[in-house]
Amino acid sequence: MNEVNAWFVKEVLALEPLLMQYLRRQWPNQSEIEDLRQDIYVRAHQAGTRQIPKSAKALVFHIAHDLLVDRIRHEQVVPIEAVADFDKLEIAIDMPSPDRSVIARDELRRLQAALDKLPPRAREAVVLGRIEGLSGKQIAERMGISAAAVSVHLTSGVKALGDLLYDEDVSLERKP
Amino acid sequence: MTQLGEETQKSGANAASVSVIAAEWIQRRQFWDWSDKDQAELDAWLAEASLNLVTFLRLEAAWNRTERLAALNRTFSSISEPENPRTDRSFLVRIAAVIIVIGLGAGVTWSALRPEENTYATPVGVHETISLADGSQIELNTDSVLHTRSDPVRRLVTLEKGEAFFRIKHDAAHPFVVLANGHRITDLGTKFVVRETEVDAVEVSVLEGSARLDAENAEFAVLKAGDVAVANTHSLVLEKGQDREIANALAWRRGMLVFSQTPLSNVAKELNRYNAKKLIIADREAGKTKIGGTFPTDGIDEVTAAARLLFGLRVEDRGNEIVISR
Numbered sequence: 001m002n003e004v005n006a007w008f009v010k011e012v013l014a015l016e017p018l019l020m021q022y023l024r025r026q027w028p029n030q031s032e033i034e035d036l037r038q039d040i041y042v043r044a045h046q047a048g049t050r051q052i053p054k055s056a057k058a059l060v061f062h063i064a065h066d067l068l069v070d071r072i073r074h075e076q077v078v079p080i081e082a083v084a085d086f087d088k089l090e091i092a093i094d095m096p097s098p099d100r101s102v103i104a105r106d107e108l109r110r111l112q113a114a115l116d117k118l119p120p121r122a123r124e125a126v127v128l129g130r131i132e133g134l135s136g137k138q139i140a141e142r143m144g145i146s147a148a149a150v151s152v153h154l155t156s157g158v159k160a161l162g163d164l165l166y167d168e169d170v171s172l173e174r175k176p
Numbered sequence: 177m178t179q180l181g182e183e184t185q186k187s188g189a190n191a192a193s194v195s196v197i198a199a200e201w202i203q204r205r206q207f208w209d210w211s212d213k214d215q216a217e218l219d220a221w222l223a224e225a226s227l228n229l230v231t232f233l234r235l236e237a238a239w240n241r242t243e244r245l246a247a248l249n250r251t252f253s254s255i256s257e258p259e260n261p262r263t264d265r266s267f268l269v270r271i272a273a274v275i276i277v278i279g280l281g282a283g284v285t286w287s288a289l290r291p292e293e294n295t296y297a298t299p300v301g302v303h304e305t306i307s308l309a310d311g312s313q314i315e316l317n318t319d320s321v322l323h324t325r326s327d328p329v330r331r332l333v334t335l336e337k338g339e340a341f342f343r344i345k346h347d348a349a350h351p352f353v354v355l356a357n358g359h360r361i362t363d364l365g366t367k368f369v370v371r372e373t374e375v376d377a378v379e380v381s382v383l384e385g386s387a388r389l390d391a392e393n394a395e396f397a398v399l400k401a402g403d404v405a406v407a408n409t410h411s412l413v414l415e416k417g418q419d420r421e422i423a424n425a426l427a428w429r430r431g432m433l434v435f436s437q438t439p440l441s442n443v444a445k446e447l448n449r450y451n452a453k454k455l456i457i458a459d460r461e462a463g464k465t466k467i468g469g470t471f472p473t474d475g476i477d478e479v480t481a482a483a484r485l486l487f488g489l490r491v492e493d494r495g496n497e498i499v500i501s502r
Contacts, residue, residue, distance in 0.1 A: 006345065008230065009237045010311055038191040041230040111242055129207050130242050133430050136207035154203035159195050162238040
């Protein structure tokens with residue numbers, strides 16, 4: 001993995017719980033949040049390609065801020081709360097990152113909780129593949145379904161685990 | 177609408193469908209036949225748009241975390257956490273605290289010298305995942321001892337005994353070096369496994385990326401994915417294209433052992449690394465019996481049952497050891 005990608009995974013993605021909290025608070029249309037997040041990631045990655053910044057957090061939240069302002073201007077949606085809340089940007093930047101040790105301690109619990117939330121067939125396929133170490137073909141035999149169906153379940157499992165694992169970070173982080 | 181707004185709209189509309197495509201790539205690569213052509217197609221897709229790349233990186237990072245599920249499952253589930261964990265402690269010290277709990281329970285000594293210097297030990301039959309502060313992970317197999325030391329110049333790990341699987345966050349400015357039986361392995365961006373086989377020997381298998389092995393006799397080799405090298409005091413031997421063997425040799429991470437046409441004597445040797453109750457092969461002929469299959473690391477009963485029922489060998493349980501003969 002090249003340096004920028006490694007930085008992106010380690011520094012930028014680690015901010016996702018905070019970023020999602022921020023976006024959910026700032027942006028009225030919740031159905032657009034996934035798009036906004038990915039857009040912020042694209043810009044952060046492009047910025048990292050030019051130069052890896054000292055603080056990923058400052059970069060990401062400044063990109064988020066600029067993006068929201070642009071969206072408000074160009075789409076003429078003016079969520080009043082959102083505009084007012086931009087003043088609180090600094091607060092978001094100062095919020096603590098998830099504590100690594102908390103993440104480590106809760107990792108198994110988090111993974112299990114995420115697995116439990118998958119649709120049943122996707123969960124079965126992921127468990128067979130990931131924990132029992134079966135190949136796609138073997139999973140198909142075990143589940144008694146076609147390879148194409150296994151592929152669909154695994155795809156939905158991989159996608160859902162992405163969202164579930166980052167979301168869980170938020171709920172577990174807030175507890176203490 | 178300005179150009180910026182359009183760009184936002186365009187990529188915005190794609191985010192969910194790109195996630196599905198990225199997830200599809202990840203599971204295809206992991207679970208199905210994967211050729212160089214597939215890899216080239218994936219590389220082309222990733223290069224096509226930044227959105228593709230960041231979406232893929234995000235889902236891949238989450239997916240990689242699930243790998244720990246199997247590894248942690250067997251060891252951590254039965255161990256209580258230290259009470260009142262203090263949040264101001266460093267990550268390494270906390271992991272060390274978990275190891276103490278295991279150590280006390282299983283009668284293993286443990287020592288921590290300084291926060292940046294740690295010793296980890298696993299008892300027979302237990303494997304353990306160590307997460308380092310830099311994001312690297314080490315999985316320590318049964319009956320192994322490992323020492324870590326991180327200073328501003330390099331990250332140094334000494335495998336004092338046993339076997340460990342390394343998943344290293346590569347950092348050219350801060351190289352990761354493993355010492356084992358006088359041989360030195362330097363990570364060049366890698367997942368690899370190091371096992372001490374004899375008093376003077378080490379076996380290094382590279383799963384991903386590459387690593388450099390400097391043997392005690394000053395010979396060296398650069399290993400790529402699928403390569404296995406064995407070094408002892410006199411020689412260094414490199415074998416290529418061992419992907420399948422490496423995958424099988426790493427089944428212990430899931431608590432399993434995979435044998436394929438393996439002589440019973442080697443099966444016994446392997447099982448004995450994981451179990452207090454030892455399997456003794458009383459005669460050479462019995463030891464030559466070939467066994468195949470996947471067994472749990474504590475699967476002495478399964479193996480002896482196979483020996484008795486399939487190969488008609490005599491099995492005698494003497495309490496702390498089981499003797500197999502013709």
